[in-house]
Amino acid sequence: MLSQSTFGAITLLAALTTTVAGAQAFDDAKYPDWSGQWRRIEGGPPRYDMSKPPGHGQQAPLTPEYRALHEQSLKDQAAGGQGFDTTYMCIPMGMPRQMSGVFPFEFIFAPKITYILFEMMIQQPRRIYTDGRDWPKNEEPTFAGDSIGKWIDADGDGRYDVLEVETRNLRGPRVWDQSGMPMHADNEAVITERIYLDKANPDILHDEMTTTDHSLTRPWTATRNFKRERKVIWTENNCTEGNNHVVIGKENYFRSGDGYLMPARKNQAPPDLRYFKQSQK
Amino acid sequence: MLYRSSIAAIALTAALCMAMPDAQAFDDGQYPDLKGQWRRIAPPGQPAFDPSKPRGRGQQVPLTPEYQAVFEANLADLAAGGEGLWPGYRCRPPGMPPMMTAYEPLEIIVLPETTYILIDHIHDSHRRIYTDGRDWPEEAEPAFAGYSIGKWVDQDGDGRYDVLEVETRHIKGPRAYDAMGAPLHKDNKTVVNERIYLDQTDPNILHDEITVIDNALTRPWTVTKSYRRDPNPRPVWAEYICAENNTHVHIRNESYFLSGDDYLMPAKKDQPPPDLRYFNPSRK
Numbered sequence: 001m002l003s004q005s006t007f008g009a010i011t012l013l014a015a016l017t018t019t020v021a022g023a024q025a026f027d028d029a030k031y032p033d034w035s036g037q038w039r040r041i042e043g044g045p046p047r048y049d050m051s052k053p054p055g056h057g058q059q060a061p062l063t064p065e066y067r068a069l070h071e072q073s074l075k076d077q078a079a080g081g082q083g084f085d086t087t088y089m090c091i092p093m094g095m096p097r098q099m100s101g102v103f104p105f106e107f108i109f110a111p112k113i114t115y116i117l118f119e120m121m122i123q124q125p126r127r128i129y130t131d132g133r134d135w136p137k138n139e140e141p142t143f144a145g146d147s148i149g150k151w152i153d154a155d156g157d158g159r160y161d162v163l164e165v166e167t168r169n170l171r172g173p174r175v176w177d178q179s180g181m182p183m184h185a186d187n188e189a190v191i192t193e194r195i196y197l198d199k200a201n202p203d204i205l206h207d208e209m210t211t212t213d214h215s216l217t218r219p220w221t222a223t224r225n226f227k228r229e230r231k232v233i234w235t236e237n238n239c240t241e242g243n244n245h246v247v248i249g250k251e252n253y254f255r256s257g258d259g260y261l262m263p264a265r266k267n268q269a270p271p272d273l274r275y276f277k278q279s280q281k
Numbered sequence: 282m283l284y285r286s287s288i289a290a291i292a293l294t295a296a297l298c299m300a301m302p303d304a305q306a307f308d309d310g311q312y313p314d315l316k317g318q319w320r321r322i323a324p325p326g327q328p329a330f331d332p333s334k335p336r337g338r339g340q341q342v343p344l345t346p347e348y349q350a351v352f353e354a355n356l357a358d359l360a361a362g363g364e365g366l367w368p369g370y371r372c373r374p375p376g377m378p379p380m381m382t383a384y385e386p387l388e389i390i391v392l393p394e395t396t397y398i399l400i401d402h403i404h405d406s407h408r409r410i411y412t413d414g415r416d417w418p419e420e421a422e423p424a425f426a427g428y429s430i431g432k433w434v435d436q437d438g439d440g441r442y443d444v445l446e447v448e449t450r451h452i453k454g455p456r457a458y459d460a461m462g463a464p465l466h467k468d469n470k471t472v473v474n475e476r477i478y479l480d481q482t483d484p485n486i487l488h489d490e491i492t493v494i495d496n497a498l499t500r501p502w503t504v505t506k507s508y509r510r511d512p513n514p515r516p517v518w519a520e521y522i523c524a525e526n527n528t529h530v531h532i533r534n535e536s537y538f539l540s541g542d543d544y545l546m547p548a549k550k551d552q553p554p555p556d557l558r559y560f561n562p563s564r565k
Contacts, residue, residue, distance in 0.1 A: 089524055090523075091524055092520075108397060115390065115399075117397070123406075124401075124406075124518075133515065136515075140520075142520040143520060171520075236374075236426065236453075238373065239524070240371060240372040240524060248530065248539065248544075248545050249543035249544065256559060259532065259534065261556075262559035263559065263561075271544070271545050272545070273545060275540055275544055275546035276546070276553070276554040
């Protein structure tokens with residue numbers, strides 16, 4: 001026979017269990033704790049494979065055509081240009097470069113969508129749909145692409161621990177990194193990711209990323225690592241504020257400290273002023 | 282003395298109690314259903330801050346004489362082909378409160394500690410409204426979106442929240458109310474209060490009563506913005522990238538245009554060309 005205290009405890013237990021069932025509209029205990037602010041661990045220029053040096057050191061498996069384009073970009077940058085990198089114009093990096101972690105990001109878990117918000121304001125939030133939907137038809141491509149994800153309980157403990165994501169329907173032009181290594185102009189890249197917490201350190205997050213792109217001879221896999229900041233302060237990173245690049249036609253110029261237009265490269269010709277009255281020059 | 286079974290039961294209860302905060306993390310039945318995509322309800326064309334009134338002077342912004350003069354100078358500049366005071370021409374964020382004009386659609390994500398407003402307008406991007414009971418930070422870096430603290434209110438006493446009250450401070454400038462350039466004060470001491478709630482008769486209409494307290498105003502200015510929910514349960518989120526195809530070029534306090542064939546051209550009648558003193562004359 002149960003004692004009164006036992007009965008009371010069990011009644012309380014039953015009441016609590018009932019409350020939980022009623023409150024379970026979104027049981028986030030099923031999901032891992034990815035709260036806080038995440039940024040990359042490895043230093044240096046942001047790049048696709050953070051375990052390798054930038055530029056040629058990436059050993060990207062580029063096709064000969066795209067290797068030649070990368071060389072062209074590097075040569076232009078060496079001369080003071082921007083190569084094929086478009087971020088100086090405040091154009092979004094897009095996927096997969098968007099996940100470089102050079103600026104912090106945050107996860108939001110909702111029952112049907114996992115969101116990733118980026119501190120860099122020109123990055124569109126990623127919406128990773130986990131509601132079992134199929135790929136949309138006839139949607140405009142975006143720099144962030146369409147992402148479909150699936151939560152996995154990899155270790156069978158009843159809680160999800162891995163988010164598997166596939167991203168398609170990307171628009172371009174996009175590059176792999178700031179050296180202007182170009183992704184294919186057909187924009188048919190497919191990016192798969194496995195995102196999970198480190199088993200030994202819950203303040204480290206891994207993103208195993210494999211990109212299939214026609215600029216490559218084979219799929220390219222790299223793992224990005226991020227560290228968590230639990231004491232979060234968000235700032236705004238507005239690319240357009242204080243951006244001193246001035247693009248006129250296909251030429252990039254600079255705005256000098258005193259506001260005048262100035263060349264961005266040696267012996268650069270000034271802009272053609274044909275639409276101004278000659279007497280005004 | 283407790284029996285062993287009592288101890289075990291109490292221990293289990295205690296363990297469950299400890300687990301409760303996690304398991305119970307989000308009872309979204311307590312909150313209004315704000316899911317989906319929200320588009321502004323406003324007359325067609327370039328939106329005004331107060332959607333119930335005409336643009337420009339028709340907004341009847343209660344500006345101080347000093348800021349009315351600033352506004353008039355801005356209108357004269359616009360009439361001459363200039364950009365006036367609207368930072369959007371240079372793809373700078375509108376900031377609070379004009380970002381709630383919803384130049385592109387909104388998405389609202391309600392979580393217990395934060396309500397997020399995502400704006401499909403890339404350089405606005407998102408707001409975080411903290412509903413975790415925090416106080417104002419002692420030091421906050423000003424941001425165009427500001428720092429927002431909110432409180433959910435059960436106004437009709439039915440046990441569910443129905444109004445989100447928000448106060449926003451620490452806003453960065455320069456800002457204007459809309460593209461006609463009525464300015465906010467350059468001291469950036471603006472305080473924006475909002476009451477966000479679903480329409481009582483149509484749950485697919487959302488209202489945002491915005492009251493702006495700003496030193497450029499003679500009194501607080503209240504405007505109600507409304508939004509309609511897209512009936513598509515899987516709305517399409519487009520990308521709006523201001524910097525892409527922006528034909529405004531700003532050089533040393535002057536704005537110019539890019540022509541259709543990509544040459545620099547005047548934005549105003551008889552506008553002189555930019556000073557090219559830093560270019561090698563032989564290259565001209």
